Amino acid sequence: MADWLEDGARRALSDCGCKAEDIEVFAVPGCFELPLAASRLIASDGFDGIVALGIVIQGETPHFDFVAGECARGLMNVSLATGTPIGFGVLTTNTLAQAQERADPKRGDRGYEAAIAAATLLLIPKEAAREPVGFRR
Secondary structure (H helix, E strand, O other): OHHHHHHHHHHHHHHOOOOHHHOOOOOOOOHHHHHHHHHHHHHOOOOOOEEEEEEEEOOOOOHHHHHHHHHHHHHHHHHHHHOOOEEEEEEEEOOHHHHHHHHOOOOOOHHHHHHHHHHHHOOOOOOOOOOOOOOOO
């Protein structure tokens, strides 16, 4: 399933004009480690965006809640702190079948969607020039 997510992300980035040689893949031990990995990659100043991919499936313990929640919060914090788009392609499902459906390029293609989300945010300039706006009561 992780291969499906990665393939979807690669197809999306290609559809957005990225060259294959400009796409780098870094594996981490688990989804909990994604925020730190994203932070380090962004700090290396070589990436315009990040696509974080992974799968967390509900088990019999509350471990799922901690991993999924902290992964999402951590990636959002990194994105907001750095201004770098991070496509959230971490599947958080109750069952293996749900994860397969969401990762499958023919059914869910969430890897593709996550990469499109990150690429779309690159269209919004970091320092958008705006006319001063004000109001009075």
